[in-house]
Amino acid sequence: MAQYSRISGSVGLITLKSPPVNALSAVVRQGIVDTVEKALSDPKVKSVVICGQNGIFCGGADIKEFAGNMSGPPLVPIIHAIEAANKPMVAAIEGIALGGGLELALGCHYRVAHAKARLGLPEVTLGLLPAAGGSQRLPRLIGVPAALDLITTGRHVTAAEALQLGIVDQVTDHKTVDVAVKLALSVAGKPLDARRISTYLCPPLSALDPLFEEVMQKVRQRARGAIAPIACVQAVRAAAALPYAQGMEREKELMATLFTSGQARALQYSFFAQRAVSKWSTPSGARWDTSTPRPVHKVAVIGLGTMGRGIAVALAQAGLSVVTVEPQEKQLMEAKQAVSGMLERGAKKRGVAPPLNNITYNSNIQAVADVDLVIEAVFEDMALKKKVFQQLSVVCKPGTFLCTNTSALDVDQLASQTRTPELVVGMHFFAPANVMKLLEVVYGPRSSPQALATAMQLGKKIGKVSVAVGNCRGFVGNRMLKPYIEQAFFLLEEGATPELVDRALEEFGFSMGIFKVSDLSGLDVGWRVRKGDGLAEPRATGQSARIREGRRYSPLGDLLCEQGRFGQKTGRGWYQYSKPGGREPSSDPWFHSFLKEYRAKHGLVPRAIDHQEVLERCLYALINEGFRILEDGIAAGPEDIDVIYLFGYGWPSYRGGPMFYAGMVGLPKVLDRLEHYYQAHPDVPYLQPCTLLRRLVASGSPPVHKWREVIKKLHSQL
Numbered sequence: 001m002a003q004y005s006r007i008s009g010s011v012g013l014i015t016l017k018s019p020p021v022n023a024l025s026a027v028v029r030q031g032i033v034d035t036v037e038k039a040l041s042d043p044k045v046k047s048v049v050i051c052g053q054n055g056i057f058c059g060g061a062d063i064k065e066f067a068g069n070m071s072g073p074p075l076v077p078i079i080h081a082i083e084a085a086n087k088p089m090v091a092a093i094e095g096i097a098l099g100g101g102l103e104l105a106l107g108c109h110y111r112v113a114h115a116k117a118r119l120g121l122p123e124v125t126l127g128l129l130p131a132a133g134g135s136q137r138l139p140r141l142i143g144v145p146a147a148l149d150l151i152t153t154g155r156h157v158t159a160a161e162a163l164q165l166g167i168v169d170q171v172t173d174h175k176t177v178d179v180a181v182k183l184a185l186s187v188a189g190k191p192l193d194a195r196r197i198s199t200y201l202c203p204p205l206s207a208l209d210p211l212f213e214e215v216m217q218k219v220r221q222r223a224r225g226a227i228a229p230i231a232c233v234q235a236v237r238a239a240a241a242l243p244y245a246q247g248m249e250r251e252k253e254l255m256a257t258l259f260t261s262g263q264a265r266a267l268q269y270s271f272f273a274q275r276a277v278s279k280w281s282t283p284s285g286a287r288w289d290t291s292t293p294r295p296v297h298k299v300a301v302i303g304l305g306t307m308g309r310g311i312a313v314a315l316a317q318a319g320l321s322v323v324t325v326e327p328q329e330k331q332l333m334e335a336k337q338a339v340s341g342m343l344e345r346g347a348k349k350r351g352v353a354p355p356l357n358n359i360t361y362n363s364n365i366q367a368v369a370d371v372d373l374v375i376e377a378v379f380e381d382m383a384l385k386k387k388v389f390q391q392l393s394v395v396c397k398p399g400t401f402l403c404t405n406t407s408a409l410d411v412d413q414l415a416s417q418t419r420t421p422e423l424v425v426g427m428h429f430f431a432p433a434n435v436m437k438l439l440e441v442v443y444g445p446r447s448s449p450q451a452l453a454t455a456m457q458l459g460k461k462i463g464k465v466s467v468a469v470g471n472c473r474g475f476v477g478n479r480m481l482k483p484y485i486e487q488a489f490f491l492l493e494e495g496a497t498p499e500l501v502d503r504a505l506e507e508f509g510f511s512m513g514i515f516k517v518s519d520l521s522g523l524d525v526g527w528r529v530r531k532g533d534g535l536a537e538p539r540a541t542g543q544s545a546r547i548r549e550g551r552r553y554s555p556l557g558d559l560l561c562e563q564g565r566f567g568q569k570t571g572r573g574w575y576q577y578s579k580p581g582g583r584e585p586s587s588d589p590w591f592h593s594f595l596k597e598y599r600a601k602h603g604l605v606p607r608a609i610d611h612q613e614v615l616e617r618c619l620y621a622l623i624n625e626g627f628r629i630l631e632d633g634i635a636a637g638p639e640d641i642d643v644i645y646l647f648g649y650g651w652p653s654y655r656g657g658p659m660f661y662a663g664m665v666g667l668p669k670v671l672d673r674l675e676h677y678y679q680a681h682p683d684v685p686y687l688q689p690c691t692l693l694r695r696l697v698a699s700g701s702p703p704v705h706k707w708r709e710v711i712k713k714l715h716s717q718l
């Protein structure tokens with residue numbers, strides 16, 4: 001709702017009231033209509049200030065309303081009425097003015113922002129565009145290039161930047177409403193024609209067409225298949241080329257296309273999924289709202305390799321006190337230098353002092369005696385990790401939480417090395433750990449709800465999207481990756497090339513195809529795991545070379561590793577690079593003739609493989625494993641899996657995550673294609689459709705938010 005009062009004799013004050021962010025729900029919009037009418041019809045009122053309660057101006061549209069039929073007055077005429085008012089309207093912006101919130105402010109004749117406020121038009125991140133005149137007013141106010149930047153990226157700006165760009169008229173450190181009221185008093189009765197942004201022409205640009213062509217090309221490249229950024233460019237182009245009223249028509253048309261698109265639905269789903277995962281629960285009944293985390297102030301990081309360094313940086317940047325341990329002197333010195341550099345660069349970007357003093361560097365594990373929580377990040381070697389956990393159990397003060405960053409190993413085995421298995425959980429970060437948003441928090445059968453709650457809270461504190469997952473090989477993300485990679489290998493055997501597979505996946509929206517990713521992260525990583533599992537030893541030629549434990553197996557990755565082809569680091573992998581450490585992959589004739597020979601040796605006759613088969617085999621195998629994970633109770637719901645894939649594995653956000661995507665494709669189709677491929681490859685168990693998928697299809701393929709009910713029923717029958 002919106003509240004109305006008259007202050008300082010002649011200023012009408014409209015306060016938006018709808019916690020937590022004063023979103024523009026139907027009642028708030030109706031409230032604005034009523035209060036504006038009141039203010040304009042009250043002869044004592046000479047000017048009006050619009051603000052939001054609790055230090056927040058307005059967070060924009062109420063996204064929950066998008067799912068149903070919109071009711072209440074639409075926003076566009078409300079903003080028009082505000083702009084057309086014959087009394088000065090002043091927006092007092094505190095906290096945030098985002099999306100519709102900023103559009104409302106742009107309809108006002110003046111804008112005052114608090115120094116700590118943030119402003120932006122983030123609609124593009126939800127698959128939409130600013131369709132309450134934002135795409136038409138902002139370029140008229142601040143010029144086409146700056147408006148394109150804000151609208152196509154959705155980035156938020158600080159009040160200082162907003163002032164510099166001309167979005168606001170004034171920035172204050174004091175009470176924003178007081179300053180806005182003062183301004184409202186001073187402009188009462190003054191002419192308003194020059195303050196109505198819709199009457200402006202966009203600041204002229206000499207070469208409009210080439211500018212838009214260049215921007216469109218850049219945006220297309222960056223968008224990788226997302227349609228909203230393209231529509232945003234088209235809307236701003238309309239603002240530059242057309243009179244306001246026609247521009248608004250174009251804005252409306254473009255929005256209608258976006259609003260009904262699957263992409264907007266996917267992005268809005270992921271917005272809510274991100275929030276849903278913080279409300280975690282486990283099969284044993286532990287829950288986010290009944291478990292109390294313990295405060296964590298001091299954290300130890302054991303092992304300062306690739307991961308340990310990033311983790312230490314993320315912790316220090318969040319203001320935690322960090323004790324690091326790295327036994328090798330040379331590695332310790334190098335790590336210190338690298339970590340300090342990362343902290344300095346990060347601080348420079350954010351305009352703050354680098355938190356160098358938050359970290360101490362040690363070679364002796366005794367240094368961790370008084371920390372509240374430990375994150376172990378030594379080599380992926382069970383024997384070594386077990387030893388470290390035994391030491392930690394002795395050295396740490398009672399009650400210290402012991403966490404491991406293992407990518408796949410059994411968290412419970414590590415817990416059993418300690419005297420307090422209930423305090424052990426996994427905290428699985430993603431590289432680079434100070435940048436990647438995802439954190440899988442892995443609970444073992446003996447992890448206490450408090451340990452899980454504490455790790456989840458720490459994840460939040462350091463800015464991660466944390467997802468609670470059960471303990472199994474590879475947890476959620478890496479477990480699903482296995483069938484995906486396996487299919488990619490099989491496709492090479494059957495006739496595809498790394499280039500073809502990668503192109504199909506990149507056209508789908510991944511920033512890199514699987515073979516490029518494999519070259520980047522190193523083929524030796526998977527090789528070591530397969531060797532550890534006894535899979536990678538060279539076999540005799542013939543059929544057995546391609547079978548392990550009765551299942552189809554591709555030794556292609558192992559064969560490349562035996563040749564020393566580890567990917568970028570050796571300058572050769574699935575592709576070739578100009579030098580070891582090179583980044584630009586190019587097609588490698590050696591690999592192509594090797595593949596030919598390999599196929600001939602194993603009697604494999606190559607056939608034509610198209611993009612559709614690549615996508616179906618790789619993605620449906622991955623999705624099928626996702627269903628198994630739900631069936632096993634390793635992830636609580638499809639949202640957990642989707643958030644993991646969106647934030648940790650580069651799944652294109654406008655496709656909502658693998659489980660949402662399966663729903664969009666249609667579960668019957670996914671099931672049908674898996675059945676088809678399983679028939680063709682009966683020695684590939686990952687292609688066998690799992691029970692939950694069959695059950696969902698049998699229950700009429702309910703929408704993704706209803707899957708939990710079917711999962712629950714399935715669990716109760718097991």
Ligand code: NAI
Nearest residue numbers: 303304305306307308326377378379380405406407429431
């Ligand atoms: P790394 O090889 O870069 O670093 C491991 C570090 O541990 C080295 O600096 C080594 O000197 C140190 N170390 C060995 N024994 C130690 C001991 N007893 N005490 C203290 N430090 C010791 O390895 P990386 O890549 O950082 O991986 C660490 C862990 O993180 C592994 O469990 C790995 O599976 C996991 N992980 C790795 C990811 C990656 O992308 N590299 C992603 C997510 C998890």
